[in-house]
Amino acid sequence: DTAVSQTPKYLVTQMGNDKSIKCEQNLGHDTMYWYKQDSKKFLKIMFSYNNKELIINETVPNRFSPKSPDKAHLNLHINSLELGDSAVYFCASSQVLRTGYNEQFFGPGTRLTVL
Amino acid sequence: SQQGEEDPQALSIQEGENATMNCSYKTSINNLQWYRQNSGRGLVHLILIRSNEREKHSGRLRVTLDTSKKSSSLLITASRAADTASYFCATDDGSGGYQKVTFGTGTKLQVIP
Known part of the structure; x- marks a missing residue:
């Protein structure tokens, strides 16, 4: 069974659109994260939630909004x-x-391409 | 800026040789971790070394930590083609109360069969 899963795996969209990426973990962990990896492979934390509570919010444009309906x-x-x-x-x-x-246990990633 | 900087940025070796990657960081840490990322995949945790440890082994992996120099090294012995991947160090400085992990720039390792 996949421990941390993300959907979709690929996302291609036009500039100006709104999109969502979903993540689920079945490890029973208390903390979840979103990271962004750029074309140079730099991996930067964006957000972290602990038991549905936002605990890390890096300098990310407010166009990005995380939501944690439950700790999984x-x-x-x-x-x-x-x-x-x-x-x-x-x-x-x-x-x-x-x-x-x-x-950290990572999901497989979502490759987002904005055209 | 990134906490950890790794060198070399890229490394190419023959199968059976040893591979050494280095990581330098800037602030005091609670622990340091190494991760592997295969092409097109998520990162996989390899090993964690605490700030009061100097060396740790796991299978063909050997990690050292020198807190006075703020550096760590990852040695992969008897490399295999399957070790081809990018390797990242990650430091946990205990900030924010929930131990934010900051990743380094990565070393791309190619093991030639």
Whole structure:
């Protein structure tokens, strides 16, 4: 069974559109993340939720809005897409509270292309 | 800016050789992790070394940590073609109360059969 899953795997859309990416983890972890990986492979954290509560919110345009309906799901909605939003978006989860260590489990990624 | 910078950016070796990748970081850390990313895939956790540890082994992987130099190295012994991937270090500086992990720039390893 896939531990961290994301949908869709590929997303091609026009500038100005609104799109969502969904993420689910079946590991029972308490913390979930969204990362953006650019074309140079830099991986930058965007958001983190712990038990549905936003705990990390990096400098991300407010066109990006995460939503966590429960601790197993973290979705990312992006409004008014821009060319610079093209990247691979990764969801990840970790169980910090029980282990004390932030070992991350990553989803397969969503490649977003904005035309 | 990225917390961790890795070198080399790219490394090409023959199967059976050892591969060494280095990571330097800027601030004090709680622990340092290494991840592997195969092309088109998500990152996979390899090993974690705590700030009070100097060396750790896992199978063919050996990680060292020098907190005085703010650097770490990942050694893969007897490399295989399947080790071809990008390798990232990630530092956990304990900031924000929930231990945000910051990833390095990555080393792209190619193992030639």
